[in-house]
Amino acid sequence: MISFLSLYYPLPRSLFSQYTLPLSLACTGEESWVDSRTVYIGHKEPPPGTEAYIPQRFPDNRIVSSKYTFWNFIPKNLFEQFRRIANFYFLIIFLVQLIIDTPTSPMTSGLPLFFVITVTAIKQGYEDWISHKADNAINQCPVHAIQHGKVIRKQSQKLRVGDIVQVKENETFPCDLILLSSSREDGTCFVTTASLDGESSHKTYYAVQDTNAFNTAEEFDTLHSTIECEQPQPDLYKYVGRINIYLDRDEPIARPLGSENLLLRGATLKNTEFIYAVAIYTGMESKMALNYQSKSQKRSAVEKSMNAYLIVYLCILISKALINTVLKYVWQADTNRDEPWYNQKTENERQRHVLIRAFTDFLAYMVLFNYIIPVSMYVTVEMQKFLGSYFIQWDDDMFDEEIGERPLVNTSDLNEELGQVEYVFTDKTGTLTENNMELKECCVDGHVYVPHAICNGQVLPGAVGMDMDMIDSSPGVDGKEREELFFRALCLCHTVQVKEEETVDGIKRGIHQGKCTSSYISSSPDEVALVEGMQRLGFTYLRLKDSHMEILNREDEMERFELLEVLNFDSVRRRMSVIVRSSTGEHYMFCKGADSSIFPRVVSGKVEQVRARVEHNAVEGLRTLCVAYKKLSHVEYEDVCRLLNCAKLALQDRDKKLAEAYDVIEKDFILLGATAVEDRLQDKAADTIESLHKAGMKVWVLTGDKMETAAATCYASKLFHRSTQILELTTKRTEEQSLHDVLFDLSRTVLRQHGSMTRDTFSGFSGDFQDYGLIIDGATLSAILKPTQEGTRNGGNYKEIFLEICRNCSAVLCCRMAPLQKAQIVKMIKASKEHPITLAIGDGANDVSMILEAHVGIGIMGKEGRQAARNSDYAITKFKHLKKMLLVHGHYYYVRIAELVQYFFYKNVCFIFPQFLYQFFCGFSQQPLYDTAYLTLYNISFTSLPILLYSLMEQHINMDILKRDPSLYRDIAKNSHLRWPTFIYWTFLGLFDAMVFFFGAFFLFDNATFTSNGQLMATNTQMMFGNWTFGTLVFTVLVFTVTLKLALDTHYWTWINHFVIWGSLLFYVIFSLLWGGIIWPFLNYQRMYYVFMQMLSSGPAWLSIILLIIVSLLPDVLKKVLCRALWPTTTEKIQNADKLYKGHLSEFTPLSSLHAPPARKHEESQNSAHRRSDSSLPKKLMCTYWGGRRDYCTFSSFLQIGENPRFSGAAYAYSAPGPETSV
């Protein structure tokens, strides 16, 4: 099934963008019946006299995700590639070299460019071919449609709006469908939308009652009916429509259609033999397609810096060329200089117009200096990223033993972006949690029942009836009655379905009641957990049969209740109710919901005890629900029915009317008790979130889940702490107050706090500042994002205020998010004024749009589909792996690539600047300083491997320290290694070195007779050196300096580093000897013949090479040493300490045990620690605030590592989730 599903999902990439609705429409969430479509079911005209049959044009069901066709591949791909500034630049250089007489051969830039372009084109072509194949597989996969009373097989792409489709169990819906009839008698079908919104549970959809009787193709042939509905909207949960059924030429029967009738493309039919449904939205108009966003080319911050540098260098290059051109013509104004008798021009050259000459000269200079922006940098960066991603894939720590998967790297372009993340947007279900709920306890009138006892963390399975432990004293007779009512309430008040097959799957894990092997499925895993919990407490829900719910009580007696009404759950009410009639004829209304929505509606019951317990449980991170009931008299019941039916039939504002009705009905309850369900967090999820917080990242949870559940998870995962003040921005609140007021209220609260906090920090001591958590729901969010006319009147956009609030919150929880809204949030943060780097992580198809939108998208390879993983940049198996991914790999790759980029520019400044200087001494004649071979090979072979290997192997800090001290991540935040000061430092270092090389050689040649002892090892003749020796001397110093500079920067010398660094130098020497040692027959010049050897035979050459290398390296060494001694960064301190520690193991070992924090600390200290670590202060303030403490903490941490990295108990306590990590 999954493999079939998978066919659907590699698709929606680029072309979806053009179909994506404008955001304003997408996010309003308003039921604006702007535009409607009429669908003629089975393409049959309605009976005459109703309306004219106007066939509307709809797109076919084809999905297109590929970018190129066979014909336009080459031109389009080339166009795309040359749109990259670097490629275009090299193309221009190459063309210039071809056209005019330049100092260097066109091969020097043509070959590398050709190579790069070809490799990229092949890669992109292959990828596009893959998506073509996937598209075809989807578009051609067969579907069963009804035509002229027969079921025929059709290709999916040929499906049209209005076709009646038959879908069988476990098949995926080929487009958005309205359910007409189901094989189940009650006209329901079960669907899993795991691939759409990540909810793996089965949902129930309802057929239109009037068509449910149609069960064969022939019968459908007689159906005349039309559907009127809105045009496609991306909101998965909204659908408004109306079906008109024409029976016997009467007036049509109109039935409302809602999202409960709409089967979405991509969802899978479950537990139902077959259904018939009519296509309403096809192809790129289906809701799934609308919910995908284009996969725009993601670029890392480093790449952006690189492009900025590139532009700077381009300016330098152009100005260099301009300066030289101008100077050349100034210098040449004298004819004797322009054309002395010994150096005449040819006739052609003389006749050329001066402007043309000037222009060609300019271009020639450009070519001469173009190496300052080397193609090889792009190649090296690509290679580094590509090869580097293997280290992520190979990482043993991120290998999942359970499912045997290792991390996947889909885009290697973003390795370093992992080290720059400022905002983490995470999905909840399946990402933070395992989506595996369990009833922990229930509380009836203050008595606590635990389905199974916890003893030393181990579950002790008890006998059937003995599972129930009563912690409080046994209740009396009256209590007993209440208790049973409570259990019955939980058995009745739900929408759980019983799965008939006796297959044991993941939903029921290891909890088997001997006699009953049925399993429960529901749209809410909580409900399943509750019903299962009840089963263990003795009340077993058997089935819903003929609208009677059957339960088995403790005495194994069957009890039947007639299910009269279900008041479905919604996120605004945060409760659900059922009305049942017991076998004795009494009407009961049971209601369960969030405490906040139940307590106000309760008139009696032991509210205080229950409330205390609920609060206690909520603090523990459990999901709590309260249960209440009331008895309805017959009259009351009739009223209720009337109210509900009235609301249900409304076509407009149906939701609103229903809500009003519910509000009237659900009141005056008697409180029964409360339940607590644990949604198990993923292994180490809390620890990971804490680490991310400490690393300075803000974690946002975006979930489609309801607020309470999500909030509970957030508490459990340490996103919110007990001390966190929660700011709510929810529909409930905005109903009471206008959105405007709420927003301003919140921002005032936050800002006031922020102000005082800053003062505190400056005073050096801060006792308690509040940290904030924000909760916002989808509806409010869309209201905020909606551009309003009011906005202008109220003097500003809500968005700004909202962003301001968010910035000051350490954690934000967004619940009830539609997939596209998740992407919008990410987009909004991305676009805020600091332009932070965002990371989105999720496991379901509902997270795909957010994953695509964020700078870095991470997919979790869960048990359900792989859509997220496939659309992500990186895929991991567990949330906890994010920690290593960011803190270790991200950090490393950022540091590595930052050095790579800076170093590349540096070494090319060193390389080209002497050539620029030389122009001043060769009459501005574009004479290259170096031989062609050196020009070509400098970047390709003499200096490329050391930096490539450096950028793969470098580990400036030990991996374990990085992992244990997340605050180190702050050191590289905000692209700190690629800021302009650093860049200017490197550039000036390059300029300085270039001056040293050039003028060093210059004075040796100019001032005196720089000579050699001539005939190698022969007589003492004194020879003169020419210009090529000059260049070779400069080049030799250059290669050595540049390589040794990298050696100085290397902190992690493996044998590979030694090999490439010394190997490169050796290679240079050997190459030079060889290059100058032979008369090369294929060359038309022999200028390098014996130049290198002659140079080496001269004593002063050796002396000056050594001298110049040392002088060039001196400033950098000095800067390094001084900075380290006087203004050490955290990184450097840790390096120092690390080194120190290694030598003094025994001396410090006792310290480690001293500083190993006890497993559990006083709660207060935890809280203060959290506040400190979670604060969203600017980095600078953080430093002053932490002062020496951080170092202290750090040091003790690696003391433990050293002691026994794997198995030390102390180290364990340290890495255990929880607050112990802090001071």
Add this chain to the structure above:
Amino acid sequence: MMASSYSAKEEDGHHSGSAGLGDTAIRTRKPDNTAFKQQRLPAWQPILTAGTVLPAFFVIGLIFIPIGICLYVTSNNIKEFEIDYTGTDMSSPCFNCSINHSWNNTTPCKCVLAFSLDQPFESNVFMYYGLSNFYQNHRRYVKSRDDSQLNGDGGSLKEPSKECEPYRTSENRPIAPCGAIANSMFNDTLELYYIDPNGTRNPIPLTKKGIAWWTDKHVKFRNPGSSNPNLTAVFQDTAKPINWGKPVYELDTDSENNGFINEDFIVWMRTAALPTFRKLYRIIQKKNSMTPTLPRGNYTLEVTYNYPVRSFDGRKRVILSTISWMGGKNPFLGIAYITVGSICFFLGVVLLFIHHKYGNRNNSSDIPN
């Protein structure tokens, strides 16, 4: 707290399980646990601190200063004498020659310069000519040669490379050697006479062999038609370079130093790096250990003035110099070594101070006491 204790427990179980059991089925799909793949290769992890760099600075200082002094002294011991004979001055003996220059002059213009040496030149003396403001490194000039032709390639002799333009052909015959470099070969003749105290002019013998690179003379430059010793015949279809007085095969009478392998020619063909340069002209061999090569006293330099430089404001010089193990007179290297050595030493002292003052503080701040 329940949640945290629960996950802590989980973690323990997880680890003990993985350590203890060794699930073979999964192990096979597991990435290789090699040091390389896990980025745990053993590595030397040096850190540049004041402490580690200190000794290096002192060592560099201590090595460089003596070397520098040694170089400086050596350089100072080298005797060098330079005389400018361009003739820009009216008073200069070569003034007339310098203004009356014409390439077609059949009678060479000669001028004589007198000079005296204050100190004797003891060892072998090298005689250079120096040119200023002469752009031998101009791109158009540098590439204006045909190395194949110079290497004795018959084809290139008849069909010189395009790079030689506009010195490629003359009167429809290929020029040998072609190109601007060869065409502008230095052609002054310099002769040196020692004036005895008693007034007699003693010509000083000048060696003209061994002034070019051995490899150039024996490998890179070769006469065409190597089997044919008669150079006149070999070069018969070629023209002499426009500015030359005589064809290439008449450069010298010695067949080992004639044609392309003429050493004066080879020396000229190695283009200089900078516009002011000197090139080796002759060597004055030391006769015996008793008498200095050039005793102190008066000398005359007789110049056959053929080479015009005044049009481009050039200068011509003659340099006499002795040589040491490190080449010619070169105070720069010595001074540079002394300077760098002293700087390093000084920095070493500064770093020592810093290391004492801040080094300990940094380290101790990391250690909780």
